[in-house]
Amino acid sequence: MKKTKLVVVGNGMAGVRCVEEILKLDPERFHITIIGSEPRPNYNRILLSKVLQGNSSMDEIVLNDWSWYKENGIELLAGESVVRIRKEEKIVETASGIKAGYDVLILATGSSPFMPPIDGIRKPGVIAFRNMDDCRVMMDYAVKYRKAAVIGGGLLGLEAARGLLHLGMETEVIHNAPYLMNRQLDLMSAELLRKELEGQGMRFRLNANTESIVGRSRAKGLRFTSGAVLDADLIIVAVGISPNIELARGCGIATNRAIIVDDYMRTSAPDIYAVGECAEHRGIAYGLVAPLYEQGKVLARALCRPDEENAPYTGSIPSAKLKVSGVEMFSVGDIEAETALQSFDGIKGTYKKVTMRGGRICGAILYGDTAESGALLQMVKRGAPASELASAASTSGGGREQDEIIAAMPDRETVCACNAVTKSMILKAVAEEGLETADQVRDRTKASSSCGGCRATVEAIVGFAKRSGAEGMAEKSVPMCGCTESAHHEVKEAIANSDRGWRSPEEAVQALGWRNLSGCDTCMPAIRYYMSLKIVDAGRSLTGEIGRRSFIGLKINVAEDDGAGSPFGYDALCLGGELRRMGETLTFPYPVRAAAASGIHQAVGVLVHDIGLNGSPAGWEIYAAGHSENPVKQGQLLGLVETSGQALELAGACLQLYRERADFLEPMWKWVEREGIVEIREALFDPEARAALFASFASAGGDAFRLEREGVRL
Known part of the structure; x- marks a missing residue:
């Protein structure tokens, strides 16, 4: 079968990560051509600071060497710049005259350093800090000269300055704000950072604005608006980035600050997509690696499985970790909101601040100890109530040893946000493959391979796993009640895997070794529920006894559209009615409420129900995990489908x-917060798995009111 021609403009981290995801999903689908402006293979731009600081070599930050392209049948045009897109003919042209035809085009053109309009900024001796060539220039200058200046006191500027210090240059950072990293830190944490870096030899000039670069044939220093002059032989500009949109704009693709894309990374032109720093999604262009990787994954699924209901990209919450030697710092979300928690330990040099809006966690800063960064990131992402901070503090007290902190970390907690690697994935790799070092874990799972900010946590988890042995691998168990030492998941597994056919809860608890063979009001309803699932799965009949705690009715609220006789309103009524018919006879772990509406203006509260089905111009939006009582939760989007039949299948599969x-x-x-919405979507977007779940949901509903032919008593 003839392969689809896929051309990727850009050989950076975002574009190549998208290609990697495509190769995982369907390696034979595309003939892939990648065009990159740099004459080298794909490398980790984020780790350039580690090269300057002497922690890595140029070769060590290469992500995919030349052989990777060859092994995967990828044609790499390195050192080539695309200058024109001919949309009608589906051809791209390079500056050297190469023409490449495409069926699908991905623009991953990245961004360029923003060079402010300062007089003399184009003189020799003034460079940005963006690629390997910039690193080499800095190294060459460090051999000949002693004084350097960095314009910009943000993350990139500080990393460049620390690298210059390592190269032996006297370095001063110029920042136009009253404190460093003012977008990610507050005054307290910024002052701690400044004092630490000054101790390493860095100097700072704050609230300073550069007027011009002095020097005739090359840069000799800076003149400020105050009239002061600073001598410098090398000047690094690190004040931000500008998305590379000229190529897209030149062929009529819609742009704003960056290339405008929808939730599936589609541009305004047919068969042309954009990912990474050059893409603007819902008004935001991201410059951090985790969002770029998330975009690449969404696009890969959209391209490889176009006939399926793929999860959309709904945006990211940016977070930052400082990668300067000896400094641990983490920042996420809205740090200027109301303070929910703030603490400072002057002896240990640690600082923590958590912010909230409307009683929900929306931002955090950690300085000196970032062990809680993963937990706080997840809290910010799901808008956790501020009350959770108290319980989190009780399980992660500052006086505990590192192993205790790692042991308390939930197995599903994300450790590496860039590559979506959880604690359990790392533990599994260590246990099953005998990994012994963080480098081995990085090579196997990609944890810490991108920004490197989670490296310390990865090392701690590996150490914990080695010291804990098999016990450290086991999921932490909380007994379901005082009658047993077994947790819910252990009881569920035992019942599901049993072939003995227990005929009553009493028979089950005896076989499971309960201390109290009569059970209690906590465990017996749970066992009845878990047994009901086992019985239906085995094709045996059961009686649902209305009123028992193990039986929960499903309530559906349905509203017609404003036009009472509209077909869409009729579909909403039919869809809601069918879901009610199938679900109202089933047992659920907890009361489930659902709502179906024919349009966004209905008042049935689709977003605050456990399952919400909402009609839209594009079809049906399916939401899950809304909650209208304390704590109020907004439903999360499961997917968008075209027909009411597909909506019923997706909703029913989710309920099952x-x-x-x-x-x-x-x-x-x-449950959704514990499992993770991404994992749930992935389980539901597998067509075979979704169909099987829906079939179980439908058949279970049909069995619910049959007589107990086999004498099963629940």
Whole structure:
């Protein structure tokens, strides 16, 4: 079969990560051509600071060497710049005259350093800090000269300055704000950072604005608006980036600050997509690696599985970790909101601040100890109530040893946000493959391979796993009640895997070794529920006894559109009615409420129900895990489908997944937070798995009111 021609403009981290995801999903689908302006293979731009600081070599930051392209049948045009897109003919042209035809085009053109309009900024001796060539220039200058200046006191500027110090140059950072990293830090943490870096030899000039670069044939220093002059032989400009949009704009693709894309990374032109720093999604252009990788994954699925309901890209919450030697710092979200928690330990040199809006966590700063960064990142992402900070503090007290902190970390907590690697994935790799070092874990899972900010946490988890042995690999168990030492997940597994056919809860608890063979009001309803799932799965009949705690009715609220007789309103009524018919006879872990509406203006509260189905111009939007009571939770988008039949299947499959995986009395919103919306989407967007879940949901509903032919008593 003839392969689809895929051309990727840009050989950077975003474009190549998208190609990697495509190769995972469907390696034979595309003939891939990558065109990159640099004469080298794909490398990790984020780790350039480590090269300057002497922690890595140029070769060590290469992500995919020349052989990778060859092994995967990828044609790499390195050192070539695309200057024109001919949309009608589906051809791209390079500056050297090469023409490449495409069926699908991905623009991953990245961004360029922003060079402010300062007089003399184009003189020799003034460079940005963006690529390997810039690193080499800095190294060459360090051999000949002693004084350097860095314009910009943000993350990139400080990394460049620390590298210059390592190269032996006297370095002063010029920043036009009253304190460093003013977009990511508050005054307290910025002052701690400044004092630490001054101790390493860095100097700072704050609230300073550069007027011009002095020197005739090359840069000799800076003149400020105050009239002061600073001598410098090398000047690094690190004040921001500008998305590379000229290529897209030149062929009529819609642009703003960057190339405008939708939730599936589509541009305004047919068959042309954009990812990375050059893409603007919902008004935001991201410059951090984690969002770029998330975009690449979404686009890869959209290209490889166009006939499926793929999860959209809904945006990212940027976070930053400083990678300067000896300094640990983390920042995420809105740090200027109301303070929910603030603490400072002058002896240890640690600082923590958590912010909130409307009682929900929206931002955080950590300085000196970033062990909680993963947990706080997840809290910010899901808008956790500020009350969770108290319980988190009780399980992560500052006086505990590192192993205790790692042991308390949830298995599903994300350790490496850039590559979506969780604690359990690292533990599994260590246990199953005998990995012993963080480098081995990085090579196997990609954890810490991007920005490197999670390196310390990865090392701690590996050390914990080695010291804990098999016990450290096991999921932490909380007994379901005082009658047993078994947790919910252990009881579920035992019942599901049993071939003995227990005929009553009493028979089950005896076989499971309960201390109290009569059970209690906590465990017996849970066992009835887990047994009901086992019985239906085995094709045996059961009686649902209305009123028992193990039986929960499903409530559906349906509203017609403003036009009472509209077909869409009729579809909403039919869809809601069918979901009610199938679900109202089933047992659920916790009361489930659903809502179906024919349009966005209905008042049935689609976003605050466990399952919400909302009609839209593009079809049906399916939401999960909304909650209208304390704590209020907004439903998360599961997917967008075209027909009411597809909507019923997706909603029913989600409810069945909830029935099978949730603990008894665990609300859907808690289950989604525990499992993770990404993992749930991936389970539901596999067509075969979704169809099987929906079939189980439908058949279970049909069995719910049959007589107990086999004498099963629940």
